[in-house]
Amino acid sequence: MSGVVAAVLSVSLASCSDSDREQKPAAGASRAAEQGYPYDTSNVGEDLLAAEQTSHTFRFGGDSPMSWQFPASYAEGKADETSSSVEIDGVLYGIRVVAGVGTSPREQAEESAKGRGVAIQEVRLGGRDWLAVVDDGEEFSNVTLFGSFPGGVVAGALLSASAPLKDVPAERIDELHQMARSIEVGSTSR
Numbered sequence: 001m002s003g004v005v006a007a008v009l010s011v012s013l014a015s016c017s018d019s020d021r022e023q024k025p026a027a028g029a030s031r032a033a034e035q036g037y038p039y040d041t042s043n044v045g046e047d048l049l050a051a052e053q054t055s056h057t058f059r060f061g062g063d064s065p066m067s068w069q070f071p072a073s074y075a076e077g078k079a080d081e082t083s084s085s086v087e088i089d090g091v092l093y094g095i096r097v098v099a100g101v102g103t104s105p106r107e108q109a110e111e112s113a114k115g116r117g118v119a120i121q122e123v124r125l126g127g128r129d130w131l132a133v134v135d136d137g138e139e140f141s142n143v144t145l146f147g148s149f150p151g152g153v154v155a156g157a158l159l160s161a162s163a164p165l166k167d168v169p170a171e172r173i174d175e176l177h178q179m180a181r182s183i184e185v186g187s188t189s190r
Contacts, residue, residue, distance in 0.1 A: 071175035126181035
């Protein structure tokens with residue numbers, strides 16, 4: 001994974017249809033700190049995920065098998081077991097699954113936000129409560145979702161971009177939401 005995503009992970013972790021998109025808030029809404037999570041989570045649009053599932057067993061005090069689906073647009077990008085990156089229209093995007101145990105989504109979100117002056121937002125997505133850390137910079141931005149899963153596992157997904165969020169297409173945010181919704185812990189198949 002490139003330095004773009006590596007820089008994002010200072011977090012201490014163990015290891016629609018077109019008309020729907022037009023109605024969404026702009027993907028680059030940088031008002032997260034003032035007005036809450038800036039993205040529509042009620043309808044994540046058409047399926048943007050790859051057909052195949054990725055699975056990995058994280059080793060942090062016990063085996064925690066997880067499975068998820070990467071977005072299809074990352075299929076041609078550089079990938080490893082837990083992350084992928086792709087350049088689209090001159091912007092480098094990275095997407096990664098994150099996981100840890102022994103903490104809560106709140107603790108992970110606070111650790112991720114520490115020292116960066118970013119807000120932590122509560123989000124309801126796919127019937128699960130998530131905490132989102134939205135970091136909107138001029139040349140680099142990221143959105144990280146943390147959720148609570150069986151066995152005390154905190155897992156989620158992270159999207160990074162070498163651009164401000166106002167320049168990130170809504171489709172990239174939909175991909176993040178769909179990937180997070182696809183995460184299963186304790187099972188490596190659906």
